[in-house]
Amino acid sequence: MSSDADKRPLHHSEVAKHADKDSLWVIVNGNAYDLTEFAPEHPGGMGILLKYAGKDATEPIHPPGTLEQYLPKDKHLGPVDLSGLEIVAKEETQEEKDRKKRAEEKPPMDECLSLYDFEAVAKSVLPVGAWAYYSSGADDEITMRENRNAYQRIWFRPRILRDVTTIDFSSTILGHKTSLPIYITATALGKLGHPEGEKNLTWAAHEQGVIQMIPTLASCSFDEIVDAAKPGQVQFMQLYVNKDREITRKIVQHAEKRGIKGLFITVDAPQLGRREKDMRQKFADEGSNVQRTQGESVDKTQGAARAISSFIDPGLSWKDIPWFKSITKMPIILKGVQCWEDAVLAAEQGLAGVVLSNHGGRQLDFARSGIEILEEVMRELRKRDLLKNGFEVYIDGGVRRAGDVLKAIALGAKAVGIGHAYSAYGHEGVIKAIQILKDEMEMNMRLIGAPTIQDVTPEMIDTSGLSNRLVDGASDYLMRANYEPLAGVGNGLGAQPRLISKETKASL
Template sequence: MSLTGVEVAKHDNAKDCWVIVHGKAYDVTEFLPEHPGGQKIILKYAGKDATEEFDPIHPPDTLEKYLPKDKHKGPVDMSTVVVEKAEVLPEEEERLKRIQEMPLLEQCYNLLDFEAVARRVMKKTAWGYYSSAADDEITLRENHSAFHRIWFRPRVLVNVEHVDFSTTMLGTPVSIPFYVTATALGKLGHVEGEVVLTRSAAKHNVIQMIPTLASCAFDEIIDAAQGDQVQWLQLYVNKDRAITKKIVEHAEKRGCKGLFITVDAPQLGRREKDMRLKFTDEGSNVQSGEATDRNQGAARAISSFIDPALSWADIPWFKSITKMPIVLKGVQRVEDVLKAIEAGVQGVVLSNHGGRQLDFARSAIEVLAETMPVLRQMGLENKIEIYIDGGVRRATDIIKALCLGAKGVGIGRPFLYAMSAYGQDGVDRAMQLLKDEMEMNMRLIGATSIAELNPGLVDARGLFNHGAPPVDNLSHAVYDPLVNPAQREGVAQTKEKAKL
């Protein structure tokens, strides 16, 4: 028998808190103090339907898997639940108007075009999470601008009628040497979340890395794969190793072909843009009686389980629990690449987490240029596969990375922006644009295959010079600068009156 909305509405306070999610009622009273996002955001929906707030942040099976069964109160007759009419703020009205005025998809000619559109049409909180980076966001910008310090040395009079940029990554044949790297909370940008990326990856024959912090359930993303489509798992290591083992074993059982362990996040970086915008809305009128940290960003609120004790000593354990190739994601110096080879893992991703962790971390492309000569000198260049991510926005960036020795590159934010603005069609077009650019630029540098890309085709002498780079107008136009705290209107008015 179903519960009524009236029955659920009685449980509307911090001492007795029920919420409705996807037509079912749950008693979350005991969970309130443990919620990483603070109590207030839950109490806002005490006795009410919280589905709209729940969906972008949590996989749909979260409550079923982690809330004790005695807290599952049963189905709710949603026809009896009072639907509160949300007030549409002027800011939201303006955003909805901008959505109607969006450029045609065909007017987007490069990945930064999608970012420019997404910035105008996404909700502020979603934009804040996707676009934010650590501290002063120096590394975020350096990731992209570092590519501008590498120049080509093209070959001419080469027969480039037929160009083939297919390759393999961890043994998997792919149509082009990029993969969709792991990015959290896909439903912040699109109601279907990460499965949109799954479908596009299948269409274009590229690999998708499934994130630990996806909005969609892991099995939902796996089930969306088509045919023999290959997916990898990105793993944040849980403090409870039993949970970690269960996740890894399940991923392998479901067919994942690579385990990418994130090693650059013993603590989540401070992403101030996200912190200002996320979890700082009006909250609930219900008084919990306890102070709640309202200044967490989305990332901090969902990542408190990550183990800061993860170390090199754990690698043998990972090798013992899976036969998947193991890749360390977030390596930032050549010495650690050598340690990874010694540890016997199959790959590393040179990455600074998209500039979201340590500010003033060097770009992955610079670390790559430092690493490969050392590996070649030691005869180790074929002992491990090297990938990079961060700042890749053009096929020329991909080509530069492969010339310097990378096996492939990961691309994240651009596909989120394309998805947020134009959905499935946007991601498909973004991937096709990269393929079109790849064909053109391979011809223009005089290379007909990935095997022909080599350090002699680039001039990277300026890469290690960290002086002010030339302004990249496209990137400069879409960069959303950090802001200082907004002045409260009442305080400002009081000060003005005091002057009179």
């Protein structure tokens, strides 16, 4: 391989000759890279690399800096001369034209009154593939829906005649201040929904005084996201553990050096769940291909274990915990714990906390919701006195209202993560969504008689129905017919009249 000094611009036609698995080059951001040896370890599988082999792979795949992070220097082949490269413009489909029109005409942000409204707008204006990736759950999406349903089985037991003139919902997470007990959890591929990707979340988190967790599979590079933070802004990091522990060590230590305050190791994804809505979109981006190309290799060549071990290590186990503790001083939290036994093990190992989570219903279908697990986890941790060293319990999945947050706090969660932060309005939309949660929080705390977070106690909720899981229970259709979603964006149930006509009324 040539040294840096004698690198001259390669012509793109030269790169085009290296278009198979025995010699696999790609162009990213005007530079060529030799991925031949790296290809079997590619997080998105081999299939997607072969699709772009010999070609420009900038657009669909990598945030700046990704390849530099993973590839040894001698695989950087230098700048590419793109002269004479014919760019064939893709013809716009009717669906894409319609979507763009809907995006131009989307409702003013101020008309969004709840997080559901943001979701409805996102469904209407995001590219089909992006919406499919963001909104899909695993298999029959039972767990994804259960994440919402579970909150509807918990009711309040408000207290009265308490002075609720002043409401303070500020709290701490791992000792760091947060303006309310939520954090922005890790969601991959932010640029599918908005060109600024995860930086929207960084800016909004700062503006609203909440903490952002940076995903391993972000669309912006890790450093870009950290650089977007304001001085003193606290950020956490979510980690998918690579089979190559040297890569993992480098990522973790770099994060610590850049001031990250907590390491959330995802433990519920030794293999990615099947998200069929996403897979149906013939969507050629990394998010989908993490599943689809691995699916292909499962069928055709290597079997399931090998397919996923190319990136996220299915061999990760409790034995690895001491190693993580040896390479970083950051507090370590396990994200994706799903029963009290594992929460107890985490506390016994001296970890800083756990996130009770089923990955937003995107992994194991029929996994229970975080809020249901919370009850048993807190009971067993208290029984064993395992909370005394500051062990914290967080939950995520299905939180869309401040009432949900309060239910989790009452059951003992320190904070909740919110993932489905859709990007139809960029960072201003994220700011507005958090503001809505704050407004709801103030009202709810007043109405339950809790002026501070410490006043939100277990007696304030009735959990007697919590474990009565009903799949596809009876729907209240009359209520639905009367509910008026934000006009002009539909709600997935077909066109909805804004008001019920006389004829409709007569037929009810």
